[in-house]
Ligand SMILES: Nc1ncnc2c1ncn2[C@@H]1O[C@H](COP(=O)(O)OP(=O)(O)OP(=O)(O)O)[C@@H](O)[C@H]1O
């Protein structure tokens with residue numbers, strides 16, 4: 652049969668959408684689902700999702716990464732993927748292999764300009780279709796980069812997919828914490844297991860060794876205490892993390908022995924425990 656690329660047009664979504672179900676469903680080919688979320692945009696959710704996925708791979712697990720951020724898919728660029736996925740049957744998609752992981756992004760399929768004006772149910776439907784049509788191969792963990800906010804897409808996802816643990820990313824900044832708090836409340840209402848909070852951009856260490864608390868100090872740590880949700884770890888502002896994201900070379904893959912990579916690997920170990 653001729654191989655085709657698939658475009659997630661409105662018709663494709665409507666024709667291939669699974670029937671609505673009140674049951675939370677697992678994803679075929681995946682043992683555990685770890686979702687990465689942040690109610691606020693731009694706090695490093697995708698960067699952390701990619702590097703956590705690499706960290707889990709370094710712990711010898713079979714890993715997939717799913718970019719479900721329909722409005723701002725950035726995982727392909729962060730992983731340096733230039734090709735589009737292929738479908739053998741015009742319906743199911745084979746993930747793209749990169750850095751020893753199986754990868755799939757809604758950004759491969761959804762026309763960005765079109766998606767911006769889709770209504771909530773359409774977005775939700777696209778995510779469902781997409782999730783059930785990827786041929787994941789025997790994954791220990793699928794790391795999902797969820798869309799930011801607490802909108803329709805996120806709601807559908809959390810209501811219909813069996814997430815084993817959600818990791819909340821926040822900077823220590825007051826305004827990010829307020830949003831993170833809202834996100835946590837939403838997941839609690841939806842009975843999604845919260846694996847913990849990661850404080851990203853917790854500080855910056857300058858060349859002279861001084862630590863600068865650019866976004867405030869210990870904000871996420873204090874919030875985790877107040878809400879009794881575990882702080883999984885703190886990740887500093889690290890130029891290599893930014894460079895790796897821009898260049899498609901995940902930091903933990905290329906600088907495994909750095910202090911920050913070791914911290915991220917420690918966080919990955921804690922998440923494994925949390926979703927057991
Ligand atoms: N710890 C960090 N140190 C340095 N740069 C970082 C760090 N975390 C994230 N960044 C950079 O900050 C920017 C935003 O990160 P990222 O795109 O991962 O955030 P996001 O929460 O996924 O954003 P969006 O809401 O747009 O999806 C990127 O340029 C990224 O490289």
Ligand SMILES: [Mg+2]
Nearest residue numbers: 696697720725
């Ligand atoms: Mg992102």
